[in-house]
Amino acid sequence: MIEIRFHGRGGQGAVVASNMLADAAFREGKHVQAFPFFGVERRGAPVSSFTRINDTPIKIRSQVYTPDYVIVLDSTLIDITDVTSGLKKNGIIIINTDKKPSDFNLSFKVATIDATSIALDNKLGSKMAPIVNTSILGAFAKVSGIVSLESIILAIKESDISKKEDNIKAAEMAYQKTVM
Amino acid sequence: MVKKIMTGNLAAAWGAKISRAEVIAAYPITPQTIIVEKLAKFISDGELNAEYLRVESEHSAMAACIATSQTGARTFTATSSQGLALMHEMLHWASGARTPIVMANVNRALAPPWNIWADHTDMMSQRDTGWIQFYAESNQEVLDTIINCYKLCEDRAIQLPAMVGLDAFYLSHTSEIVDIPDQDIADKFLPPYKAFYPLDVEHPLSVGSLAMPHQWYSEFRYKIYKSMEKVIPKLNKIEKEFNKEFGRNYTGSLDLYQVEDAEIILVAVGTVAGTVKDTVDYLRSKGLKVGVIRLRLFRPFPSEELIKALKNASFVGVLDRSFSFGNEGQIFSELKASLYQTNRDPLIKDFIVGIGGRDITTDTVKKIYENCQKCLKNKKIDQEIEWTNIKV
Numbered sequence A: 001m002i003e004i005r006f007h008g009r010g011g012q013g014a015v016v017a018s019n020m021l022a023d024a025a026f027r028e029g030k031h032v033q034a035f036p037f038f039g040v041e042r043r044g045a046p047v048s049s050f051t052r053i054n055d056t057p058i059k060i061r062s063q064v065y066t067p068d069y070v071i072v073l074d075s076t077l078i079d080i081t082d083v084t085s086g087l088k089k090n091g092i093i094i095i096n097t098d099k100k101p102s103d104f105n106l107s108f109k110v111a112t113i114d115a116t117s118i119a120l121d122n123k124l125g126s127k128m129a130p131i132v133n134t135s136i137l138g139a140f141a142k143v144s145g146i147v148s149l150e151s152i153i154l155a156i157k158e159s160d161i162s163k164k165e166d167n168i169k170a171a172e173m174a175y176q177k178t179v180m
Numbered sequence B: 001m002v003k004k005i006m007t008g009n010l011a012a013a014w015g016a017k018i019s020r021a022e023v024i025a026a027y028p029i030t031p032q033t034i035i036v037e038k039l040a041k042f043i044s045d046g047e048l049n050a051e052y053l054r055v056e057s058e059h060s061a062m063a064a065c066i067a068t069s070q071t072g073a074r075t076f077t078a079t080s081s082q083g084l085a086l087m088h089e090m091l092h093w094a095s096g097a098r099t100p101i102v103m104a105n106v107n108r109a110l111a112p113p114w115n116i117w118a119d120h121t122d123m124m125s126q127r128d129t130g131w132i133q134f135y136a137e138s139n140q141e142v143l144d145t146i147i148n149c150y151k152l153c154e155d156r157a158i159q160l161p162a163m164v165g166l167d168a169f170y171l172s173h174t175s176e177i178v179d180i181p182d183q184d185i186a187d188k189f190l191p192p193y194k195a196f197y198p199l200d201v202e203h204p205l206s207v208g209s210l211a212m213p214h215q216w217y218s219e220f221r222y223k224i225y226k227s228m229e230k231v232i233p234k235l236n237k238i239e240k241e242f243n244k245e246f247g248r249n250y251t252g253s254l255d256l257y258q259v260e261d262a263e264i265i266l267v268a269v270g271t272v273a274g275t276v277k278d279t280v281d282y283l284r285s286k287g288l289k290v291g292v293i294r295l296r297l298f299r300p301f302p303s304e305e306l307i308k309a310l311k312n313a314s315f316v317g318v319l320d321r322s323f324s325f326g327n328e329g330q331i332f333s334e335l336k337a338s339l340y341q342t343n344r345d346p347l348i349k350d351f352i353v354g355i356g357g358r359d360i361t362t363d364t365v366k367k368i369y370e371n372c373q374k375c376l377k378n379k380k381i382d383q384e385i386e387w388t389n390i391k392v
Helices: A014-026 A115-121 A133-144 A149-158 A164-177 B008-018 B033-044 B058-070 B081-096 B139-153 B183-189 B217-246 B272-285 B303-309 B330-340 B362-378
Strands: A002-009 A031-037 A046-054 A069-072 A092-096 A109-113 B002-006 B023-026 B051-054 B075-080 B102-107 B132-135 B162-167 B175-180 B254-257 B264-269 B290-295 B297-299 B315-320 B347-352 B385-387
Touching: A002 A014, A002 A133, A014 A031, A014 A046, A014 A133, A014 A149, A014 B002, A014 B175, A069 A133, A092 A133, A109 A133, A115 A133, A115 A164, A133 A149, A133 A164, A149 A164, B002 B008, B008 B033, B008 B102, B008 B139, B008 B162, B008 B175, B023 B033, B023 B058, B033 B051, B033 B075, B051 B058, B058 B075, B058 B081, B075 B081, B081 B102, B081 B217, B102 B139, B132 B139, B139 B162, B139 B175, B139 B183, B139 B217, B183 B217, B217 B297, B254 B272, B254 B303, B264 B272, B264 B330, B264 B362, B272 B290, B272 B362, B290 B303, B303 B330, B315 B330, B315 B362, B330 B347, B347 B362
Parallel strands: A002 A069, A069 A092, A092 A109, B023 B051, B023 B075, B075 B102, B102 B162, B132 B162, B264 B290, B264 B315, B315 B347, B347 B385
Antiparallel strands: A002 A046, A031 A046, A031 B175, B002 B175, B132 B297, B254 B290
């Protein structure tokens, strides 16, 4: 079973991202589960959400404590949240940042993507509140190989989010630009 | 048959839609609101032909449900926690008036302190209102149980309301694969509701009038008692047909997992059963004889079925996600009472877990199992009630 934990801030789309990732994996014939943990439900507050992907039905219902992947939608969360908590030894952390992986002093494999710039280039959200979830999913497809970019695009197409074409473009651009 | 990713809240809305609910009277409350929002959207998009009644409280919602159900309309509502508590007076009325209302309740803790997370106290507190009570483990079960509930509740022999519990966030906000039944097969399985004594201006009748002590009040109550006795056999029959039509494996009041040769059996309700099953898989891989019984039904209480399922167990650990202050966890109390009439006397212990949404992990379940194992070895329980993972 592959477990993924998303860290974001309310409004960035972490919850939608975890759902969309589950949907993409479901389209590849996997069993999936995606759920949020809401603290205080307000814009800007730290939010985490989870996705499980498995070949057989998933019975477990607890939160994810030992993820294979950690996805950070807002790099300022690294200073205030223990984002790598429980991350498996060979696990990977994907960070939305304009920095390089080597700029982070973490004892895990780090992948970086400037999802904020990509989101803004595609007019997703505002400068104060860019919506980076679809870009980050493009990065996840590249880094993990667990779901294909095509499935991510299909999940975006079938979802009820607005600006689907822009979101698809953002996922494609992020897929190209991710560095590890 | 279409498979989709959806949350438990959406599955509940789909359950009402596929059942062709005709009236929805509801008041929003976290984490349930999405259920009634989705139903409102189904109606406004013309996908569901129903009347949506916006009311000023949950008490009014249930009052409206009772009235519309008595006119012969298939009626649905949804609530959670404080909302269910506010309905309390009307819940008694709904069963007393023999209205086959079906309600989804997102199981959430009661304040204070404010808490919007999973807990069974809200529904356990409505134990004696005359409602049939189901607790689901998956979103698929939420959707399917709502359809089955209408078939069950509208049966002439039953004529009682039912609530379907789904754990806050663990189901309400969790996306997973749900198979939506075909509408035409569902229509054959669940034909339109026809009330036996509908309120109708052309054929006036009076309901809810005064019954003096020497008149029919006792008999009305006795009849509810008799109808409740028929729920489990009727449910078994309905689910057998449902399984055949829709390719499912529902097993009535209980869901048994690895119990046949189990020395230690854990008894659970709702989503925690999934995590317990996962832990049982691990423990079984180590050669340990452990199983789990999930109660799908809490009212009527499946005493006979439980006694049968526990017949080979030496130790029973009950996981209660609620507590009756001044006594014990509700499932523990009722299970002990059920065992009293048998000559079986397994050791039994109550674990209070997951209160107010505290996460129940496989480590929690392993800890509980190890304690059961220790008690069984000593042939004596260390304490009858243990609040697990309490930081005091």
